[in-house]
Amino acid sequence: MSDLLPPNATPQERALALAAARISDVPMRVRESWNPDSCPASILPWLAWAYSVDEWDVSWSDDQKRASIKRAVAVHRYKGTIGAVRDALAAIGVSIQVQEWFNQVPAGAPYTYKLLLDVDQIGIEQATLQKVLRVVDSSKNLRSHMDLVLPSIRTRSQINVAGANGLGSETAVTNGVDDIGLLMEGARNGFPETEQAVDGLHTLLHTTMPAANYW
Numbered sequence: 001m002s003d004l005l006p007p008n009a010t011p012q013e014r015a016l017a018l019a020a021a022r023i024s025d026v027p028m029r030v031r032e033s034w035n036p037d038s039c040p041a042s043i044l045p046w047l048a049w050a051y052s053v054d055e056w057d058v059s060w061s062d063d064q065k066r067a068s069i070k071r072a073v074a075v076h077r078y079k080g081t082i083g084a085v086r087d088a089l090a091a092i093g094v095s096i097q098v099q100e101w102f103n104q105v106p107a108g109a110p111y112t113y114k115l116l117l118d119v120d121q122i123g124i125e126q127a128t129l130q131k132v133l134r135v136v137d138s139s140k141n142l143r144s145h146m147d148l149v150l151p152s153i154r155t156r157s158q159i160n161v162a163g164a165n166g167l168g169s170e171t172a173v174t175n176g177v178d179d180i181g182l183l184m185e186g187a188r189n190g191f192p193e194t195e196q197a198v199d200g201l202h203t204l205l206h207t208t209m210p211a212a213n214y215w
Contacts, residue, residue, distance in 0.1 A: 036069040044069070052076060054138040055092060055131060067091050080141035088139040094132055101147075112147040113140075 032038040039047050044065045048056050051072040071091040078084040089096050097116040101108035
């Protein structure tokens with residue numbers, strides 16, 4: 001590039017000329033900068049300001065910041081409605097339901113609402129709760145007023161059912177004499193002799209059939 005500065009140009013003027021000569025090499029990502037999905041993370045706060053995002057937290061992840069910016073237009077378009085409140089809460093990633101007075105059983109005071117907060121065994125910090133209240137207050141209509149914040153805890157589990165079946169049989173090996181027959185034998189031959197004969201049979205069966213283990 002030809003030098004158009006006069007011979008008496010100061011060092012500062014020459015430095016400015018060199019810097020301006022490289023401006024054309026700097027990428028101008030104007031279109032990408034106005035898109036929440038492609039905007040560089042370093043300038044997301046300025047894009048949020050341009051979209052008039054009501055609630056912003058520097059500790060959010062990039063995904064949360066981009067989601068909040070993308071929902072800002074819809075929130076402002078329907079601001080003052082229950083839909084705008086739900087969109088604003090969804091943008092900050094909080095699981096919460098807004099129950100208006102006419103949906104309560106019994107019906108609540110006119111133009112009031114309850115916040116049903118699903119903490120889901122994790123809990124919620126005081127700072128997060130204050131953020132929720134600010135988001136709701138900036139998105140709701142002026143006539144509605146909060147009546148109650150109701151935390152809800154749900155425990156998820158499952159029931160395990162097991163069953164077992166047992167099948168077996170019992171086998172009795174005798175000498176073919178029933179109980180009445182043994183009584184008759186005892187009366188005829190004497191009970192000590194009969195008892196001794198039965199014990200002998202029992203011993204014989206244990207000796208010859210030890211694996212059965214039924215005796």
